[in-house]
Amino acid sequence: MAAALGVAVAGIPREHAALPLIARYALEIAIPRWKLTEPVNEIVYGTRGFDTFGETFLLLAAVVSVIVITRSREPRQGYFGESAAGAREQEQDDPAVGADATAQRARSAERLEQRDQASKGEGLVETPDAVPLGTPAPERAEAMTVVVRTAIRVALPILAVAGLYLVVWGYSPGGGFPGGAVMLGVLLLVYAAFGRRKISRVIRPDLLETLELAGAALIIMAEILGLVFKGSFGANWLPLAPELTPLSGGVAQLFSVSELIEVATGLTIAVFALLGMSHDWARDEGSDSADRGEEQGR
């Protein structure tokens, strides 16, 4: 084992080795064939586009599994509010689980936050600036303090524009993957600073899942049309603009933009599905009553 590893390490290309053939090829055709001055983008969306194509659907498969695993049996509209939806089942099943005083307070704060109409009275405050200093935890305010909110208000447009810039200027380093990650960062910052209600109109499972699949469909279309028009999967079938313009990559840019949609929505779905995950209170159907008995005995 160690010997095999040693041989493998000795065979690794060092810093003076010549570039492999595929890298040279990609560097040479980047400008003439794709009018892209950025070989990494050219490889991601052009030369090795099929690889990226497969990766996209691996990402999609992972997102679908996260959705399947996190989705509860209770009906729900958004990523949050699952425990409110399961309140009746919890009452029947296990009304007093883990209910010491701190847990009770935390849970009531959470319940308040999850009820959309409960903003008036009932102890839920908009921002912590209204809460006197020294009030014991849990934090009951929905948003963060004025310092955080202002900082994020300043940073957000810059971040959002930077993310889109990474995608649009496809002839310089960037592309759909980093752009999508930046978009997730923008949404998470809004969520952190202003609370769930401010993003609940955008962060909806139906909207995000539709967008995600639309992105995937766009990618399939971009690649298949190469097969239709040019006779090879992933070939460029769009007119190429001159280099150093946003449209210079042809299909590579279309691919990159669809990848932005795909990655941004996919990561957002995964993150918010995980954040909004809570206990599934509805009983399993059928077989596992023995399992449940064991669980309650513990």
Next chain:
Amino acid sequence: MILVNYLAAVALFGTGLYVLLTRRNLIKIVMGLSLMEASTYLFLVSLAYRAGSTAPVLLSPPAGKTAKQLAHGNVADPVLQNFCLTAVVIGVAVTAVFLSVVVRVAQHYRTLDADRVRAMRG
């Protein structure tokens, strides 16, 4: 000197594997897997490095060189950078799946200890 990077990647991978094998906390196991992923990123980017090379960008080549010369000469390997980009996205997606499974396990068994998750024990 790039050998140091390779050895660091091996060390990272080994640390991840060690965590994976010795910890019982499911969150720590996922962290160990993330460490192993990170070692592959380091390894791929180190593989792409060439001594005295520039970034594989043909946009504004260093003084005295044209884009065409760059393509033939000394740049970092863009294909391996592409692999790393792919690996990062896959790593994020897989970690998300792992974490959601861990949350469900924690809810079902009320524990994060892999030893007390008994359903799989013969």
